[in-house]
Amino acid sequence: MxxxxxxxxxxxxxxxxxxxxxxxxxxxxxxxxxxxxxxxxxxxxxxxxxxxxxxxxxxxxxxxxxxxxxxxxxxxxxxxxxxxxxxxxxxxxxxxxxxxxxxxxxxxxxxxxxxxxxxxxxxxxxxxxxxxxxxxxxxxxxxxxxxxxxxxxxxxxxxxxxxxxxxxxxxxxxxxxxxxxxxxxxxxxxxxxxxxxxxxxxxxxxxxxxxxxxxxxxxxxxxxxxxxxxxxxxxxxxxxxxxxxxxxxxxxxxxxxRSPMVKSWLLAAGVAGLALLLNLGYKGAKLYQLNQEQAAIEQQIIDRYKQVFPQTKKVRLGTIRSQLKQKLAGVSSANNDAHFLTLLARLEPAFARVPQLKPESLKYDNKRQELRIQAIASNYQQFEQFKNQLERLQFKVSQGSQNNQGDQVTGSFSIKAG
The missing domain is CATH 3.30.420.380 (Nucleotidyltransferase; domain 5)
Known part of the structure; x- marks a missing residue:
């Protein structure tokens, strides 16, 4: 009433x-x-x-x-x-x-x-x-x-x-x-x-x-x-x-x-709004952190790709997959790439221990199951160090001729799984 x-x-x-x-x-x-x-x-x-x-x-x-x-x-x-x-x-x-x-x-x-x-x-x-x-x-x-x-x-x-x-x-x-x-x-x-x-x-x-x-x-x-x-x-x-x-x-x-009930609702709404704001702020900060981490990982992928293929000038993350397929097609004479990828993964510690040696080209002979690497380094000792690392990893290594080109040395390796 x-x-x-x-x-x-x-x-x-x-x-x-x-x-x-x-x-x-x-x-x-x-x-x-x-x-x-x-x-x-x-x-x-x-x-x-x-x-x-x-x-x-x-x-x-x-x-x-x-x-x-x-x-x-x-x-x-x-x-x-x-x-x-x-x-x-x-x-x-x-x-x-x-x-x-x-x-x-x-x-x-x-x-x-x-x-x-x-x-x-x-x-x-x-x-x-x-x-x-x-x-x-x-x-x-x-x-x-x-x-x-x-x-x-x-x-x-x-x-x-x-x-x-x-x-x-x-x-x-x-x-x-x-x-x-x-x-x-x-x-x-x-x-x-x-x-x-x-x-x-x-x-x-x-x-x-x-x-x-x-x-x-x-x-x-x-x-x-x-x-x-x-x-x-x-x-x-x-x-x-x-x-x-x-x-x-x-x-x-x-x-x-405002009535006491309205004030109570407004207080509750204010607390809920503050909680929502804090939650959004936390999630925003977390998202920013994840974006930063993702950007760092993407940059690592690009850097590693450039390290493996130093002759490549422009690298885009979106095309690395297709570029890798092209590289694999170039080094593999058959469709069976599993052995090559396994071999390549086993080589990674050797490259990590001798970072001064850079591969210029990779060629994989599927019939002989042999990987041929043409590389460049600062001196002959780095080629010898790389060979020693490969042998420690149980690889059979044949070292090719080495040539001095100014302040750099080029050479090659033929590598088979031991």
Whole structure:
């Protein structure tokens, strides 16, 4: 069940405060009451924690103005509007807070709707709520929560005062004893406005229709249409949501508070996000390490290939397999390469122990199962060392002729498995 707590604050701390819990789904009063003063707001703290809170404030503490302000942008109008009212306001502009409403439609009469309230008064209301740990997202002049009707006024009695809504952005609060006087002044003002627009005498007979939800003294020129009497705060609760205006704007706008459950979920999500980030970081570092190791292994393969085939200038890892097949085809006269590969693998320790000796060519005779190596080294001793290493590996070695070519020596070996 969707419920809203309505609190109607007073102008002064010692004055009574009305409250009401309204069911927006069942359209009925759940509970209502009255507090002695602002200090008793703590009695509503528990109710406020479980429900949406709408605060109503006395309309006589808020001045509603409709202005025609030069300027194309809404921001420019709002900046200029307060200073256009300096002569009409009792307080200095700096002492007031201005909240703005969305106009139904900009006309030649008004393109800027604003509400002016003393900063001190507004901050006092907010302080009362804060002291009771009550958070309200919406604050509204009480008379603006009355039903809005285009062709008539609406009225209700709240305590010893009448609240009137005369139009979309027109309200009035009148003490009960002053109603006859105020009514005559309001009627005269209305007829004067009509007379300025109409040249005939029909304005003199103009009457004002009031849909009143409380007993209202009949006055000449007013048509009082009695509506069913309701608890005043219940009537305001039913129509408050129809008004989108909110006094809590700018620095007074209330930030949404997250529930404890949402905070718990956010904390859990934060921890999970951190864990995911650490996991991704670890895997990223591991992947980087593996990539580095792979690059090192690939470079070793290339270096070893160049060592075995030093005459090769350009080596690409992707083509080493095919290049090796070509080399094998060149040194093998038959399809049986198994013996050659085994023989070549057994030779690897000898090459490792005499790294200065480099093979220039390899030729394998499959019929004789003999490997012929043409090699190059720095001196004759390295050929002798290589031969000794082969014999230690149980190979039968025949050493060919050796030739001195400048600072290098070339020679050959015929190698068979022992």
């Amino acid at each position: 969707a419920e809203t707590l309505f609190i109607r604050l007073a102008s002064k701390q010692e004055q009574a405060i009305s409250w009401l819990v309204w069911s927006t789904s069942e359209l009925e009063i759940i509970a209502s009451g009255e507090l002695a003063n602002a200090s008793a707001l703590t009695e509503l703290t528990e109710k406020a924690n479980q429900r949406k809170v709408v605060v109503l404030v006395p309309a006589n503490d808020v001045s509603l103005k409709q202005l025609q302000v030069p300027g194309k942008s809404q921001r420019a109008r709002q900046m200029a509007a307060p200073y256009m009212l300096e002569d009409d306001l009792a307080q200095d502009v700096e002492q007031l807070f201005f909240a703005y409403a969305t106009s139904q439609n900009d006309t030649q009469d008004a393109n800027c709707l604003l509400a002016a309230v003393e900063r001190e008064q507004l901050e006092q209301w907010l302080a009362w709520l804060a002291a009771a740990d009550i958070s309200a997202k919406k604050m509204l002049p009480d008379a603006l929560a009355l039903p809005y009707e285009t062709e008539s006024w609406t009225s209700v009695k709240l305590g010893q005062q009448y609240l009137f809504r005369q139009g979309f952005w027109q309200v009035m609060t009148v003490d009960q004893t002053l109603w006859p006087v105020v009514a005559e002044l309001a009627l005269a003002s209305e007829r004067e406005k009509l007379a300025s627009k109409d040249q005939d005498n029909s304005a003199d007979n103009h009457t004002i229709k009031i849909n009143s939800y409380a007993e209202l003294e009949a006055i000449d020129g007013f048509e009082i249409v009695q509506q069913p009497e309701e608890l005043p705060l219940a009537l305001l609760a039913q129509h408050a949501e129809q008004t989108s205006f909110n006094l809590l704007q700018g620095p007074y706008q209330v930030k949404t508070k």
